[in-house]
Amino acid sequence: MRPFKYARATSEAEAVQLVSATPTAKFLAGGTNLLDLMKEDVERPTQIVDLTRLSHLAQIRPTLNGISIGALATNAQVANHPLVRQNYPLLSRAILAGASAQIRNMATVGGNLMQRTRCPYFYDTAMPCNKREPGSGCAAFHGLNRMHAIFGYSDKCIATYPGDMANALYALDATVKIRGANGQERTIPIRDFHRLPGDTPEQDNNLQHGELIVAVELAKNDFAKHSYYLKVRDRASYAFALVAVAAALALEGDRIKQARVVLGGVAHKPWRSTEAEDALVGKEATEANFRAAAEAAMKEAKPLAHNAYKVELGKRAIVLALQRAMDETI
Template identity: 50%
Template sequence: MRSFHYERAATPEAAVRNFDTADARFIAGGTNLLDLMKLQVETPGKLVDISRLDFAGVEDAEDGGLLIGALVPNSDLAADPRVVARYEVLARALLAGASGQLRNKATTGGNLLQRTRCYYFYDLHSPCNKREPGSGCSAIGGENRILAVLGTSENCIATHPSDMAVAMRALDATVVTLKRDGDRRRIALADFYRLPGDTPQIETVLESGELITHVALPPVREGSRQAYRKVRDRASYAFALVSVAGVVRMEDGSIAEARLAFGGLGPMPWRDVAVEQALVGQPPSPALFERAADILLADAQGQGTNDFKIPLARRTLAATLRDLTEAR
């Protein structure tokens, strides 16, 4: 690990003000950043510690939703009675991610910003456009079993590793931030992440020094069913090969509303509105679920050892939809 300058922020305004160099980074739980620093994948010259800021609470919002502080630990969020009762898909996704020890330290804001687990991103001896722009993508034609089949480019096929972000994408979450000029903004999670394109090193729309302060969840309509299904290589402490977060509301035997987000398939929590539109107004059936999978995977492209993700995603989507739509 290289040496760095450290400052502890006493206020949010001080935090963004202290982010005054291009190589500065915010640090809270540090569950991902510290690993990257030890490997010298990340070499910040300055760390701004935000862990003492007053963003560790969960509040009821006026619209009936929740306002979640960026520093709420994943374990606390998963156990919050309001999350368990009203946002079951989020609680399940959080508990499916990492170990208990890591969930105790990992924060809501940090979870959204964690970096890919692509092997080549972590290997300083391998070309990686995300780590060193213009160097190439070793995963294309290399070991890519865990990597993306949707939303990729010729420059990067990395996946986003978060379980929490997949559930929040299905819940239409909004990210609340504080910018260096003091302005605050609200960014729909749908607009928060960027596709790799020609600039895979730029992963979000956050500006330099922009601080996540909260995540807002709108209320879920009464009668909605929620599920999180994660397929992985082992039962604990493994990232998703494919995951599905679903929120479905049934009415008179047909699907009245459907929100579906996917993990393990793309460079961001993946959601395709066309898939949901194909389901709405239809009675559930295996043929309908197949049609939804056809739409989801129409542009999917495997790279060899990750080809299996395409049929796996098809089966996982169908199983999740069966769980969400079967008569109760």
């Protein structure tokens, strides 16, 4: 790990000012991703600005239209909060599918959204990686790419977004509240938060340097009764998804009024399948219709040399997640 300056912010304004003033500065919350990257010499910040004294950013509170989750709330706090478990069980399930209990006790909502890829070529500083060193090449493209993307990738990067929480937030149409320089605030719909790699894979999201996530907000919805998070992985715990599915249905009588199908482990960002959703709306919640939706979801998949299995696995995971969503009641 390289030397760096350390500062502990006492306000949002101070935190934003300190990071904005130094192009190589980083915010520190739980540190479960950033510190690993620093130890591996992948991230090389010259200054760290600690946010942990900003206790107001850890609040989880009801709003007139839903819930506000502070950026410093830990994953464990969010997953186990009564308002989340009752009204947004999909989010609770997704968080509990991630990492380990110890990491969930440290990892924060804001940090979870900001986490970087777990591509092994990204972590190996001896290998070329456009995400780590733009213009150096993508070793994974012609390398071992079993864990890599089947949607939305480019010849510059085929890495996948590793998180679980964000998959549920995409399904629940969350918004992200941001504070920038000069006290300016803005919101970003979660669907626009992360980026596909294109020609700039080093840019994981649409935040400007120095902008601080202060909260994630969820509106009321009709998905609480029928939602499920399914994560398929190599081992039962502390493993990233081969394929994950955040599935949510709202029914009107015996037909599907609204549907959400978001895939994890298949793209550079959570991959919402509007094709699957369109195939479900207005239909009965039957296995045949779930299979048709799964086929629609995977129709445009473009597997690489070692991950064609994700296409069939994705289809089966979608069907199973939708079936379990129908079995769920709160």
